[in-house]
Amino acid sequence: xxxxxxGVVGGGQAGERHLNGFSQLPNVKVVGIADTSIQRRVELxxxxxxxxxxxxxxxxxxxxxxxxxxxxxxxLCSVAMEAANAGIHVLVEKPMATNVDDAQLLVSTCxxxxxxxxxxxxxxxxxxxxxxxxWMTEGSIGNVSVASETMITAQRQPLPEWxxxxxxxxxxxxxYSAIHAVDRLCWLLGDEVVRVTGRxxxxxxxxxxxxxxxxxxxxxxxxTGILLSxxxxxxxxxxxxxxxxxxxxxxxxxxxxxxxxLSSLEHTKYWHSENHTSELGLHYNFQMxxxxxxxxxxxxxxxxxxxxxxxxxLSIVQAIYLSNSKGVTQTVPTIAx
Numbered sequence: 001x002x003x004x005x006x007g008v009v010g011g012g013q014a015g016e017r018h019l020n021g022f023s024q025l026p027n028v029k030v031v032g033i034a035d036t037s038i039q040r041r042v043e044l045x046x047x048x049x050x051x052x053x054x055x056x057x058x059x060x061x062x063x064x065x066x067x068x069x070x071x072x073x074x075x076l077c078s079v080a081m082e083a084a085n086a087g088i089h090v091l092v093e094k095p096m097a098t099n100v101d102d103a104q105l106l107v108s109t110c111x112x113x114x115x116x117x118x119x120x121x122x123x124x125x126x127x128x129x130x131x132x133x134x135w136m137t138e139g140s141i142g143n144v145s146v147a148s149e150t151m152i153t154a155q156r157q158p159l160p161e162w163x164x165x166x167x168x169x170x171x172x173x174x175x176y177s178a179i180h181a182v183d184r185l186c187w188l189l190g191d192e193v194v195r196v197t198g199r200x201x202x203x204x205x206x207x208x209x210x211x212x213x214x215x216x217x218x219x220x221x222x223x224t225g226i227l228l229s230x231x232x233x234x235x236x237x238x239x240x241x242x243x244x245x246x247x248x249x250x251x252x253x254x255x256x257x258x259x260x261x262l263s264s265l266e267h268t269k270y271w272h273s274e275n276h277t278s279e280l281g282l283h284y285n286f287q288m289x290x291x292x293x294x295x296x297x298x299x300x301x302x303x304x305x306x307x308x309x310x311x312x313x314l315s316i317v318q319a320i321y322l323s324n325s326k327g328v329t330q331t332v333p334t335i336a337x
Contacts, residue, residue: 001026001027002027002298003027003028003029004027004028004029004065004066004294004297004298005028005029005030005031005063005064005065005066006022006028006029006030006031006064006065006066006067006068006294007030007031007032007033007034007053007056007059007060007062007064007066007067007068008022008030008032008033008034008067008068008070009034009035009056009059009067009068009069009070009071009079010034010035010069010070010071010093011033011034011035011037011040011041011043011044012040012070012071012160013156014070014093014120015033015035015044015068015070016044017283017286018068018070018091018120018286018290019033019044019048019050020048020283020286020287021283021286021287021288021289021290022068022287022290022294023048024287024290025287025290025291025294027294027298028290028294030048030050031050031051031059031062031063031064032045032050032051032052032053032059032062033045033048033050033051033052033053034052034053034054034055034056034058034059035052035053035054036054038052038054041053041054056079057082060082060083060086060088064088065088065089065297066088066089066090066091066293066294066297067079067080067083067088067089067090067091068091068092069083069090069091069092069093070092070093070120071093072160072162072168072169073095073097073098073162073168073169073170073175074098074162074167074168074169074170076092076093076095076096076097077092077096077097077098077102077103077105077106080092080096080106080117081105081106081109083115084106084109084110084113084115084117085109085113087113087114087115088115089115089116089117089293089297090106090110090115090116090117090118091117091118091119091120091289091290091293091303092106092117092118092119092120092310093119093120094119094120094121094179094180094183094310094313094314095170095175095179095310095313095314095317096119096307096310096311096314097170097314098167098168098169098170098171098175099170099318100311100314100315100318100333100335103307103310103311103314104311104335106307107307107308107310107311110307116293116296116297116302116303117303117306117307118289118292118293118296118303118305118306118307119305119306119307119309119310119313120289120305121180121183121184121187121305121309121310121313122285122286122288122289123180123183123184123256123285124183124184124187124285124289124304124305125285125286125288125289125292125304126256126257126273126285127271127273127276128254128255128256128257128258128259128260128271128272128273129184129188129254129256129260131260131271132188132243132245132252132254132260133187133188135252135260135262135269136188136189136190136245136252140247140249140250140252140262140264141245141246141247141248141249141250141251141252141262141264142247142248142249142250143247143248144189144223144245144246144247145222145223145224145246145247145248146223146224146225146226146246147185147188147189147217147223147224147225147226147243147244147245147246148225148226148227148228148243148244149178149181149182149184149185149225149226149227149228149229149241149242149243150228150229150240150241150242151177151178151180151181151227151228151229151230151240151241152228152229152230152231152232152239152240152241153173153177153229153230153231153232153239153241154231154232154239155231155232163176163209164207164208164209165208165209166208166209169209171209171210171317171321172200172202172203172207172209172210172211172213172231173202173209173210173211173212173213173229173230173231174200174210174213174229174317174320174321175209175317176231177229177231178213178227178229178317179313179314179317181227181229181241181243182217182227182313182316182317183305183309183310183313184243185217185225185227185243186309186312186313186316187309188243188245188252188254189219189221189223189225189245191219191220191221191223192219192220192312192332192334193217193218193219193220193225193312193316193319193332194218194219194220194331194332195217195218195329195330195331195332196215196216196217196218196316196319196320196323196329196330196332197215197216197323197328197329197330198213198214198215198216198319198320198321198323198324198330199213199214199215199323199324200212200213200320200321200324201213202230210324211230211231212229212230212231213227213228213229213230213320213324214226214227214228214229215227215320215323216329217316240255240256241255241256241257242254242255242256249264249265250262250263250264250265251263251264257273257277257282258272258273259271259272259273289304289305292304311335312332312335315332315333315335316332319331319332319333
């Protein structure tokens with residue numbers, strides 16, 4: 001059995017979930033966790049029985065095959081680039097970078113260096129989403145004319161300060177959470193967004209990044225999509241993330257972490273996620289992504305979520321921001337990795 005050595009940079013919420021996911025795999029040895037907070041890195045190192053590193057470069061020097069990068073948005077690209085230039089495979093948290101140019105440079109650098117690049121759109125690995133993709137692949141609802149994404153999320157408290165600083169986060173709810181919804185819609189439709197019309201709100205003297213966004217998405221094969229996204233205080237009721245795909249022969253609906261439903265004239269099928277969550281844990285999708293990325297490294301194939309996927313999702317978000325600022329529809333540029 002080939003043993004893969006993994007290092008994790010960033011001990012926040014995502015970093016801990018990645019640590020747990022990779023630690024479940026029999027052919028993986030997690031080398032360590034790097035974080036600027038001594039309390040946090042020691043806590044996680046003790047919990048997962050790995051080495052705590054103050055500087056991620058020391059962890060790289062210790063020898064890793066894969067570096068998982070889950071730090072504030074403005075630092076993601078530079079750390080991932082260091083790893084790629086050192087010949088290390090990179091699994092980087094979304095949104096890869098705060099701008100398309102940096103993300104494109106990361107994609108091309110990984111390609112030139114011959115290392116794998118994966119982007120953490122972990123919701124693709126949830127069972128209800130995979131079931132919806134299976135129905136789509138089977139052609140169960142025919143041609144999709146209209147699609148919608150509604151993503152209303154809780155704003156955890158205390159919120160990391162960097163998320164509210166545009167230069168560090170790159171933006172608000174679209175960059176932090178709704179970029180997942182953009183990716184999920186492209187993935188399920190098997191298509192790319194070519195034009196967007198977006199309106200962002202919630203920005204004022206105290207809040208410098210958007211707290212809500214409504215977008216019209218036009219896909220290459222003619223599907224029209226609508227995205228509604230907002231973040232509220234943790235206690236707000238009515239939180240949901242739901243996708244609806246309306247086809248010529250039926251409808252597929254997906255509620256994240258809960259169910260998928262296929263409705264047609266002939267029948268209605270339900271797929272519930274409770275059993276998988278109870279057996280594998282609430283964040284089992286991190287383990288599924290870790291398993292896929294390790295397999296991609298061992299078998300020299302592309303991971304299921306590529307750098308190009310991440311680049312396209314970021315390009316869509318950036319086009320939405322530009323549409324909002326100019327007040328007109330924007331074309332999403334086609335960017336080669």
